[in-house]
Amino acid sequence: GESVGLHLPTLSVQEGDNSIINCAYSNSASDYFIWYKQESGKGPQFIIDIRSNMDKRQGQRVTVLLNKTVKHLSLQIAATQPGDSAVYFCAENGSGGSNYKLTFGKGTLLTVNP
């Protein structure tokens, strides 16, 4: 679980570079995963999702990879822009079916340098 007082993991990239944000999840029964972007003082914004029957899904400038063997999720952002600077959270739906509760990861602070 969360530990109070730990700083957010951070990733600093140059504008135009590709970014890769990683997330480890713990529940092998999770069947639905989502990446959210949260800017300072705002609510999380949906970026992309993936179901457990897939290992890759692409959106506009973003790609999510899922490795169920090692319970790892990653978000790739192509040609990162200053507007991409935010905290990125992965979230998992633990048991699917009628239980739609999400468990959020700790988050990663992405800083894009112009």
Next chain:
Amino acid sequence: GAVVSQHPSWVICKSGTSVKIECRSLDFQATTMFWYRQFPKQSLMLMATSNEGSKATYEQGVEKDKFLINHASLTLSTLTVTSAHPEDSSFYICSAQELAGLATDTQYFGPGTRLTVL
């Protein structure tokens, strides 16, 4: 589409008073709404799950008598922080899940409400 609003966006209150926060799904009907709490530089922690017309389900450690949730319609849920104290100061965020089958279980989040208790 899939817009969720919250009101107010921020509120400052005195210790001991109660504060109500509204969460609305603007362009869809939400079977389920969720309430989260987020402290600075931390992740979102689920407080409770709210289903229209039934009692909310609270997460372990969340006081149901302190955080009253009412899900009056398919587009509105309210969270009332009763007898607020400074330790209740936080960022409260709601999310809504569209009325649909398993294929549409994405949660859409509101912009959050910053509560400061003096």
